[in-house]
Amino acid sequence: MSEGKKPYEAPSLIRREAGKGYLEWMTRNLESDSQKPGGGAAQEKRKPDYVAVLNIGREFVEVSDNFCQLVGYEREELLGMRCDDLTAPNTVDVPKLFRLLERLGYMHGLYMLVSRGGTRIVVRYDSWLRGDSLIEGHMELVGAGY
Helix, strand or coil: CCCCCCCCCCCCCCCCCCCCCHHHHHHHHHHHHHHCCCCCCCCCCCCCCEEEEECCCCEEEEECHHHHHHHCCCHHHHCCCEHHHHECCCCCCHHHHHHHHHHHCEEEEEEEEECCCCCEEEEEEEEEECCCCCEEEEEEEEEECC
């Protein structure tokens, strides 16, 4: 080992399980970060880019105008569709994902949608089970066109 170099140490990871209190924990942490000097510029509360609300049967019950534009469907069309209809083939086991969301109460990650024209759209999402048993998802665009 050359002089001055430290031996490799595996990084330590802090893991927070996505249990029932995860959303409140995350909100508290984001709010406390925004109170720190120099913090909060990127953490300002803002309206989400795209919003969709689904029932436990994975059917859309509310969608934002921006979400309609993103996927290329009219609101009335989307309200008659299921999440499965907009999920890119062979990317995720939708029933399994929704069972997990129902059990944990909160999930976040990347999801690949397919627009009316067949364009694959990658979104970063945060979704949680609301008190009225509906699932609310907030998304932001990561990439599209492949």
